[in-house]
Amino acid sequence: GEDVEQSLFLSVREGDSSVINCTYTDSSSTYLYWYKQEPGAGLQLLTYIFSNMDMKQDQRLTVLLNKKDKHLSLRIADTQTGDSAIYFCAETVTGGSYIPTFGRGTSLIVHP
């Protein structure tokens, strides 16, 4: 079955890089997503990667996918206090309903 796991918390210093990790169990994943949820708001799609890609970069965000280990990561360069939020990993599965399965979210805390 589908299962997406993330660590619950990550604390970094402003200006450092943040790396948020995610593991998934279904090897037939089609797309993998990163969503961001700021306090009091809904989830916002940040970026996604197709399962035949290894890496995707978008400004300060870098997504790395290791299909062999079923591991996805989101790197945020030069982390700012405005990056403090909950980050959700999600996957959709080939041959499934294409409804994403979300992880529990990682709370990123950026301190000065």
Add this chain to the structure above:
Amino acid sequence: DAGVIQSPRHEVTEMGQEVTLRCKPISGHNSLFWYRQTMMRGLELLIYFNNNVPIDDSGMPEDRFSAKMPNASFSTLKIQPSEPRDSAVYFCASSPSGGAGEQYFGPGTRLTVT
């Protein structure tokens, strides 16, 4: 584009009362999703619609919950009667055709049942 619109943003009600949450999806999107978020259970998919038709309601916790989508621009989630354990943030999201993973979330309705 105004994005997904939800109302009310906050709702406080007493146990036993009926609660109706409303959602207007992004124009042109043909899939609509209702989620519930709590600290204990995280983000749970309650039901989703495709072209106004309910496709999967297996996430609806019990018969007290019902959802409708009478047209492409409006959906409701109703809880009757409400219970304290229904307290949560309820999100509506919509997605374009073929892009169910690419979801656009509303700001949520924070429901408190006392």
